[in-house]
Amino acid sequence: xxxxxxxxxxxxxxxxxxxxxxxxxxxxxxxxxxxxxxxxxxxxxxxxxxxxxxxxxxxxxxxxxxxxxxxxxxxxxxxxxxxxxxxxxxxxxxxxxxxxxxxxxxxxxxxxxxx
Amino acid sequence: xxxxxxxxxxxxxxxxxxxxxxxxxxxxxxxxxxxxxxxxxxxxxxxxxxxxxxxxxxxxxxxxxxxxxxxxxxxxxxxxxxxxxxxxxxxxxxxxxxxxxxxxxxxxxxxx
Numbered sequence: 183x184x185x186x187x188x189x190x191x192x193x194x195x196x197x198x199x200x201x202x203x204x205x206x207x208x209x210x211x212x213x214x215x216x217x218x219x220x221x222x223x224x225x226x227x228x229x230x231x232x233x234x235x236x237x238x239x240x241x242x243x244x245x246x247x248x249x250x251x252x253x254x255x256x257x258x259x260x261x262x263x264x265x266x267x268x269x270x271x272x273x274x275x276x277x278x279x280x281x282x283x284x285x286x287x288x289x290x291x292x293x294x295x296x297x
Numbered sequence: 298x299x300x301x302x303x304x305x306x307x308x309x310x311x312x313x314x315x316x317x318x319x320x321x322x323x324x325x326x327x328x329x330x331x332x333x334x335x336x337x338x339x340x341x342x343x344x345x346x347x348x349x350x351x352x353x354x355x356x357x358x359x360x361x362x363x364x365x366x367x368x369x370x371x372x373x374x375x376x377x378x379x380x381x382x383x384x385x386x387x388x389x390x391x392x393x394x395x396x397x398x399x400x401x402x403x404x405x406x407x408x409x
Contacts, residue, residue: 217399223401224400225341225399227396227398230396285329285346286343286397288341288342290340291340
C-alpha cells in the first residue's frame with residue numbers, strides 16, 4: 183500500500199531528552215513537511231524539504247532539527263531546547279512537480295508527551 | 298491579521314441541513330486553495346481542491362472569490378458522519394516559503 187507512515191504513534195519523553203520522530207513515504211513525493219498541532223489549534227509548520235539534502239525552516243523551527251538524506255524519509259528530532267514539546271506532530275508529503283503548491287497528504291501523526 | 302482566518306464554530310446542525318463555512322485569506326497572490334477534513338485526534342485528509350470556477354463533489358461545493366479573498370464550503374444534506382473540523386488551506390506565498398498555510402479550522406457537529 184502506498185502512503186505515509188509515522189512512528190511511534192505515542193511517545194513519552196522525560197524533560198531534557200532529545201527524541202526523534204520517524205516519517206517515511208513510498209509515494210515518490212519530492213516534498214515533505216513537519217507540522218505541530220496543539221489542542222484546539224491549527225497546524226504550524228516546523229520544517230519542510232522540497233528535495234533530498236535540502237530543507238528550510240518553517241514558522242516554529244526553534245528547538246527542532248531535521249535531515250533529508252533519502253527521498254522517502256524525513257525524520258524530525260525534538261531537542262531539549264524546545265520549551266513546550268508536548269503536541270501532536272504531523273508529517274506530510276506532496277508531489278511538488280508541475281505545481282509547486284500541490285495538495286499535501288498526511289501521515290497518522292505522533293503524539294508526544296513530555297513528562 | 299492571520300494569513301488564513303476561519304470561524305472556529307462549533308456549528309451545530311441537524312441531519313439533513315445545509316451548512317456553509319467561509320474562510321478569508323490575506324495574500325491576494327495566493328494560487329492554491331484546499332479544504333481538508335480532520336476528525337478528532339486524527340490527521341487531516343484532503344476533502345477537495347478549490348478552483349477559480351468553483352467545484353462540486355457530491356454533497357460538497359467549494360467556491361473561490363478572489364476579489365474578496367474568501368473561500369467557501371457548502372455541505373448539503375448533512376450526515377452524522379460529516380461531524381469533523383474543516384480546515385481551510387492556502388499556499389503561503391506571502392511569507393516567501395513554498396508551503397501551505399492552514400486555518401485553525403471550523404468545527405461541525407451534525408446532530409440526529
